[in-house]
Amino acid sequence: MTTQTNENNIIIQANDLSIYYGSFRAVKNVNLGIQRNKITAIIGPSGCGKSTVLRAFNRMNDFVQSAHNDGKILFHGQDIYAPEVDPVQVRQMIGMVFQKPNPFPKSIYENIAWGARINGYKGNMDELVENTLQAAALWDEVKDNLKKSALALSGGQQQRLCIARALAVKPEIILMDEPCSALDPIATLKIEDLMRELSVKYSIIIVTHNMQQAARASDLTAFFTMDEDRAGLMVEYGETSQIFTRPKDKRTEDYITGRFG
Amino acid sequence: MASMEITQNINQSSAQNISTRLRRQTRIGENLIQGFLFLCGMISIFTTIGIVFELGKESLLFFSTPEVKLIEFFTTTTWQPSIGKFGVLPLVNSTLMTTIFAMLIALPLGLAAAIYLSEYASHKARSILKPILEILAGIPTVVYGYFALTFMTPLLRGIFGEDNVQIYNTLSAGLVMGIMILPLVSSMSEDALSAVPRSLRDAAYGLGATRLETAIKIVLPAALSGIIAAFIIGISRAIGETMIVAVAAGSGPAFTFNPFKGAETMTGYIARISGGDLAYDTPDYNSIFAIGLLLFGITLILNIVSRRLVAKYREVYE
Numbered sequence: 001m002t003t004q005t006n007e008n009n010i011i012i013q014a015n016d017l018s019i020y021y022g023s024f025r026a027v028k029n030v031n032l033g034i035q036r037n038k039i040t041a042i043i044g045p046s047g048c049g050k051s052t053v054l055r056a057f058n059r060m061n062d063f064v065q066s067a068h069n070d071g072k073i074l075f076h077g078q079d080i081y082a083p084e085v086d087p088v089q090v091r092q093m094i095g096m097v098f099q100k101p102n103p104f105p106k107s108i109y110e111n112i113a114w115g116a117r118i119n120g121y122k123g124n125m126d127e128l129v130e131n132t133l134q135a136a137a138l139w140d141e142v143k144d145n146l147k148k149s150a151l152a153l154s155g156g157q158q159q160r161l162c163i164a165r166a167l168a169v170k171p172e173i174i175l176m177d178e179p180c181s182a183l184d185p186i187a188t189l190k191i192e193d194l195m196r197e198l199s200v201k202y203s204i205i206i207v208t209h210n211m212q213q214a215a216r217a218s219d220l221t222a223f224f225t226m227d228e229d230r231a232g233l234m235v236e237y238g239e240t241s242q243i244f245t246r247p248k249d250k251r252t253e254d255y256i257t258g259r260f261g
Numbered sequence: 262m263a264s265m266e267i268t269q270n271i272n273q274s275s276a277q278n279i280s281t282r283l284r285r286q287t288r289i290g291e292n293l294i295q296g297f298l299f300l301c302g303m304i305s306i307f308t309t310i311g312i313v314f315e316l317g318k319e320s321l322l323f324f325s326t327p328e329v330k331l332i333e334f335f336t337t338t339t340w341q342p343s344i345g346k347f348g349v350l351p352l353v354n355s356t357l358m359t360t361i362f363a364m365l366i367a368l369p370l371g372l373a374a375a376i377y378l379s380e381y382a383s384h385k386a387r388s389i390l391k392p393i394l395e396i397l398a399g400i401p402t403v404v405y406g407y408f409a410l411t412f413m414t415p416l417l418r419g420i421f422g423e424d425n426v427q428i429y430n431t432l433s434a435g436l437v438m439g440i441m442i443l444p445l446v447s448s449m450s451e452d453a454l455s456a457v458p459r460s461l462r463d464a465a466y467g468l469g470a471t472r473l474e475t476a477i478k479i480v481l482p483a484a485l486s487g488i489i490a491a492f493i494i495g496i497s498r499a500i501g502e503t504m505i506v507a508v509a510a511g512s513g514p515a516f517t518f519n520p521f522k523g524a525e526t527m528t529g530y531i532a533r534i535s536g537g538d539l540a541y542d543t544p545d546y547n548s549i550f551a552i553g554l555l556l557f558g559i560t561l562i563l564n565i566v567s568r569r570l571v572a573k574y575r576e577v578y579e
Contacts, residue, residue, distance in 0.1 A: 058467070060463065060466065060467065063462075063463075063466065065383065065384065088469050088470070088471050089469070091466060091467055091468070091469040092468070092469030093469075095467060095468065096463075096467035097467075098460060098463055098464065098467070100460060102458075102460040102461060102463065102464045103464075104461065104464065104465075104479060104576075105461075105482075105483055105576035105577055105578040106482075106576060114468070114478070115468035115469070115470070118468070118469070118470050118471075118474050118478070119468070119469055151577070151578075162464070165464075165468065166467070166468065169468050169469055
């Protein structure tokens with residue numbers, strides 16, 4: 001349960017975090033320190049609260065009316081749920097990529113420019129669009145069609161566009177909620193390669209159902225499961241290689257060897 | 262083991278009877294239902310055709326009378342059938358004026374209410390506000406007419422002076438018509454806004470957009486086709502609305518752009534003449550069919566134009 005990580009390198013930290021939907025406790029007592037410029041995977045069976053925890057990191061749970069938290073989430077030491085914190089600012093610094101690609105029904109160019117513009121970007125927009133599309137490994141495929149609707153792209157391309165769109169806001173952390181679950185294996189590998197490249201500049205947290213993906217693509221892995229009271233909890237957190245080869249907890253071992261979930 | 266035998270039995274029996282079992286069945290119920298549904302569709306189509314035919318036939322009669330000239334009908338500004346003056350512009354003008362006043366109320370307020378209900382309101386607020394709006398939509402229009410005459414007109418006269426505002430005036434009728442149409446516009450617009458997938462809002466919020474930015478720049482454009490449809494239906498409703506204007510807008514055709522003066526609208530005129538004691542087959546009487554046809558034409562053109570606009574500007578979110 002402990003987070004054996006270098007304190008200085010932690011960018012965001014959940015402290016004794018419990019998340020409730022109404023009176024139902026969906027996640028309990030999570031202590032999780034996310035390291036800077038690393039890819040952290042959150043794995044676990046359905047209903048264990050992986051996505052709930054992920055969405056707590058940029059306050060997307062605010063839109064669920066009955067959702068509320070105990071505990072703290074410290075981003076650079078600042079509790080993002082403190083009353084003086086503006087959730088809109090939090091989401092600018094902590095971007096998100098969703099399960100199903102959700103580009104805006106606008107042009108490819110406008111998909112990227114929109115987020116930058118509402119966040120007050122004043123620089124050269126053409127340059128920003130090109131740079132972020134290149135960072136998302138999409139530029140070569142779309143550079144001649146920037147005015148085309150984003151919905152004309154394939155699923156994998158749409159998801160990379162959503163990543164590019166998130167990058168254009170210049171976040172520090174990118175949250176990915178099962179970003180490949182709607183994609184085919186080739187598109188999935190492209191996203192995984194892209195995550196590796198992005199981790200040089202960004203810290204990435206990815207929720208995934210796919211254990212091979214976690215094993216392949218992440219540096220650290222947190223394993224969540226469900227307790228008897230149906231509340232999700234974190235069982236084990238550590239280097240991905242250690243979690244997948246020498247899990248300390250029996251429940252982790254059962255899950256990764258396929259005896260459960 | 263038992264399941265194996267069953268499988269084999271099925272295989273054998275279907276091999277023997279396969280052509281019988283696959284033979285096309287007659288399903289009488291299915292055919293009856295299909296025929297009934299087709300008939301229901303046809304009824305509305307035939308009704309429309311019948312109305313257009315009748316309007317056209319009577320209008321032809323009207324335009325074939327010697328006093329009436331098509332060009333004068335559309336270009337002159339006096340409508341006095343008793344002295345043979347058939348210039349439809351005063352009626353069209355007051356219809357457009359009341360419609361514009363109504364839309365100044367119904368479109369912005371209706372859209373704002375829809376955005377509030379769909380993007381801002383809590384479940385509780387919505388569960389209280391929506392039924393109230395729907396009650397507003399259920400009030401008979403004649404009540405709105407008296408509301409215009411006994412509340413809105415005195416209010417306007419109080420503000421702008423009794424010397425300036427006549428008892429019957431197009432502004433009062435138009436404004437109250439706007440209040441009447443507001444729930445229609447807001448309810449249809451809200452449906453269109455609510456139909457925009459949650460995932461698009463998530464995408465915007467995830468980029469650090471505020472509620473307003475998300476509502477105005479993402480949800481609204483995605484719902485545009487539905488909202489324009491709501492506007493068009495609202496406008497058509499205003500053009501065709503009869504009772505409020507008949508009660509509050511005045512009952513004498515007058516060509517004026519002054520909103521404080523009374524002026525009969527196309528619908529108001531039709532209502533007055535069809536309820537009056539004019540003889541059939543006089544030009545006066547037949548004129549109401551021509552005006553009806555004109556009303557029909559205006560709303561038809563409005564529909565066609567709006568379809569074009571929507572197809573051009575909407576952001577499809579599939």
